Amino acid sequence: MSSILPSWPWRSNQYHDISRHPGDPENLEEKMEQRPHKWQARWKEMFFDVCLGFFFNVFTSRSKFSILGFIVGISLGYTVSTGASYDQIHSISLNKPISPEQSGTKWGKDLYFYPPLDEERYPAVPSYNILSETSDILASARNMTSQSPVTPLFVPFTRNFVMLRQTILSYIAAGWPRDQIYIIDNSGTMDANYNGLLSVTNPFYLNYKLFRGRYGVNIVRTPTLLNFAQLQNYMLATAINQNWTHFYWTHQDVVVLSDELSTPYHSLYERVLTSLVSLIPTMNSKSTLQGGSRWSIVWYDFDWLTLVNVGVASSPKNGVGSWDTFVPYYATDCDYYERLRLSGYPILERKVGDIFDLSKPVPNAESAFFGKARNNTEEDSGRLCGSSQYTELKNKLKLMMKEKGASGRNTWQDAQKGGKGEPWTYDPSGFQTAWWDMAAAGSSNGKTLGGIWGGKETPRDEINSGMRELYMEEEKELWELEPLENLESDGELGATGRSGAAGRSGATRRASFRCL
Template identity: 50%
Template structure:
C-alpha cells in the first residue's frame, strides 16, 4: 500500500504549486469577498479545507476524516479564543498619573481606598476611637424632649448638617471644628469642605504643616471623626455657596448650616437652666421648621430664607427658597465672586419677601488668633499648656469631666474675648491669620502665597465692578439707594460708554482697576462691639430670639464674612464692611498684595 493510500494526503500551503495556488484563489473568489491570508492560520480556512477534503475523498476511511475534522474545529476554536483574550490593553497616550506615586506617604489603608468606589470627593470618618471626649453636659440625651420633638418634626437625616469651608491656615480650622464638637454638635454631621485648590495633595498627605493650604485628613476623619468633602478645583465664595446648595439638593436636604473657619462657638455655661450650644440650635430649628416651607407660611408671607446666629458667622439655609420658581431667586451670582456677592444674594432674597432672621444660641467669637492647645482649651483633658505663672500643667484623663463654669472655661472665654477685641480694634489685626503660614513653596499644586493674595484681590475688585453694573450702586442694600429687582441690569445708565473700568464712589474719589499700583479698597470700618458676647435679647422660654433683618439697625450685616478661601475681605485698615454705611476709609493707601 502506498503512502497516499495509507494516510490521506494533507496539502501544505507552503508547498503548493503555482497552478494549485491560482486554482485555490479562483475558488475562494466565488465564495468569499476577501482572498485567503497565507501568512496566518485562520480556523475558518481549516474548516473550509477540511470540508472540501472530506467531500472529495468520502470514499476514504470515515474515521480518519472525522478525527481530522474534529481536530480542526477544536484547534480553530482554541486559536480564535486565544487571540481575543491575549490582546494587550494599551493605556491612553500621555496618561502617566499614578494614584500613589510618591515615596513620601505610605500605601493607603483599605478604609482609605474604599471611599473611592462611591464618590472620590466625599470622605467619611474613619473607624477609630474619637478624641477628645465631649463633656456629658454638652451631649443631648436620647430621651431629651427637644431631641424627641425634633425627630418628630424635622423630616431630614442628618438633622443638622454643618458645612465648614476651609481655604487656608489649618490652625484656625482646628480651633473652629473643635469648638463645635465641644459645644455638642455631632461629629458625624460636620462636613469640612477642602477648598484649597490643591487637587488631591491633601488627600495623599503631600503638603507640609507650614503650607497654608495643608489639611490633615487622618486627624479630622480619624481622631475627630468628621467628614471631608473635596472640591474638584478652587471655588470662589459664590461658587462655594452654590456648591453647598447643590450638595444639599442632591441629598434631598431641606436645610443645612454653614460656618466661617475663623469663628469659635462656645456654650453659655452661666445661663440657667443650662442648655448646650447645640441643644439651643436644635431648639431653634424646631421652632422655625413649621414656618420654613409650609403652605400656610407661603400664603401669609412668613417664609424665611436664612437664619443668622451672631450675624452670618453661623447660618441656617432654607434650601427650598433657592428652588422656588415663583420667587426666582436662584443661585448665587458667580460673576460677583467675592465682595458684594452676599449683598447681591441677600438683597434678592429680601426683596422677594423672604425674611432673614437672627437668633442667639450661645457665644460665637469672630477671631484672628488661635489658642495654643485647642484640645485642652475646649475639652479640658490632656496636659494644660505651660504658662509663665504656673509652668507646665498636669496631665489629666480625657474622661475626667469638669463642672460647668470651670476655671478652664473661664480662662478660655477671657482669652477669646481678648482675641475678638484685638481683631476689631481699628481693624489692624483683623486678617493676620490669613498670612500666618507661608511655607510649602514648591509642593504639589501649591499656589504662591504672595501671588494668591494678589490674584484674589484683583478678582475681588472686578466683582465690585460687576455688582455696580448690575444694581447701579455699590450700596450693600441697593433698596436703601432706591434700587429694586426691576432695576437689575436696567438702571438706565449705559455702562458700556464712558470709562467702563472706573467706579465712582464719591464726588472726589475714583477707583480705577487699570492702575494696579494704585489699587485701593474703600471698605467700611468695623462697628462690632468690643464685647465678644452677643447682645441680642433672649426670651426666657427657649433661650432664643427672632429678629428680622430689615433696613439695617438690627441686622448689622456682616457683608463679607470669611470667603471660605482663607481670605476674608478687608478694608485699608483691615476692617469689615457693614451695610447701609457710607465708606469711611480713604482710597489708594494699600496696594494689592501688600501686608
C-alpha cells in the same frame, strides 16, 4: 472604564481593575496576592495570540517565512502595546478615594466624599454638653424633619489648617455631633491632601487623617478651587442632591462657646435644636407660603453661623436662585441677602451661644475647649460647667476678637508661606495678591456689583437703596409689558397670587437684577 489605557483590541484585560482604593488595605493586599506575576500573565496572552495568528496565517498564505514573520510581528506588537498598561493601571488605582460601597456612606457614588474613619474619638466632649439620645428636643427635631442628619454643618476651608482646627474643636466641644460636621476641602489641591502630599507649612494643607480619625468629622472635597459665591452654590447643590430641606454653615475663622453661666443650662447645640424646632413650622409649610412669612436664612451672630432654608433658593416657582458668581467675594453676600429681602423672604436672627470672629490661633486648642482630661477617653473630659477655665477662655476670646477688629482682619489667610514646589500648590504670595484683585473687582467699590446696582462708583452705603429702586422699576416694567393673567397662565406667578418678586420665578427675577 476597563479600556482607559492601551490594551489588546477586542478582548478585555482581566487585570484592568480600577475599583481598588487606598482606604481599604485588606482589599489591596488580597488583590496583590491574587494577581499573577506580570510576565507570567503577559506570556500567557502572548501564547494565545501566537496560536491564533498561526491558524489565521495557514488559511491566508503558503509561505513558511510569512508564517514566521506573522508570529514575530504579532508577539512584538502585543508586548509593545501592553508593556505599560498593567503597571499604570495599578498605580492609578492607588490614588482613588474611598468608594461609597467601602465606606458605608449614604452619599451614593460621590467620590469626593470622605466619611469619618473607624477610630476612637478624642478629645472627650464635656459630659454636660453631650445631648442624650432620649432627649425630648432631639426627638422633636427628628420627628419634625424629613432629613438625616438633622443638623448638617458645613465648614468651608481654603487656607490655614490651624484656624480650621480650632473651629472644628469648638463646635464638637459645644455638643455638635461629630458625624454631622462636614469640612469642605476647597484648597484646590485635587487629591494631594488626601494622599498626604502637602507639608504642614503649606497654606493649603489639610490633615485628612486627623479630622476623619481623631476628631471623627466628614470631609467633602471640591473638584477644583471655588470662590466664595461658588462655595455657597456648592453647598446649596449638595443639600439639594441629598434632599435636605435645610443645612448650617459657618466660617473657618470663628469659634463657639456654650453659655455655661446661663440657668437652666443648655449647650449651644441643644439651643440650636430648640431654635430649629421653633422654625420648622414656618419653613416650607403651605400656610407659610400663602401668608408670606416663609423665612430664608437664620443668623446666629450675623452669618458666623447660618441656617439655610434650601427651598427658598430652589423653589421652581418663586425661588431666589443661586449666588452671583460674578461677584466672587466681598459684597456677594450683600447682593444675595438683599435679593432675599426684596423677594419677600425675611432673614431672622437668633441667639444660641457665644461666637467669636478671630484672626489668630487659640493656644493649646484641645485643652482650651475640652479641658485637660484625666485620661484620654470619651467619657471623661476633665472640665466642669461654668468653671474658671471657661471664664478665662471667654475673656481671652473677647480680647482676641477685639484685636482682629482693630487691625488684624484676614491676616490669618496669608500667615503661611510654605509649600513651594508641592503638587497643585499656588505660590502663597501670588495667591493672596490675586485673591484681593478678584475681591476688589466684584465688590461694591469695584466694577461688577456697582454695575449691577447703580454704577461703578456707587458708595457702599447707597447700594441698598439702589437695589430697591432698581427692583421696583423692573417690577413696574414687567407688569406693564405682561398682563397679569398671562403671567399666571405661564406659571410665572405663584399659586397664592403674591405681587412683587416673591411671586415670580427665580430666572425671571434674577434677570431683572442684571442691568446690562
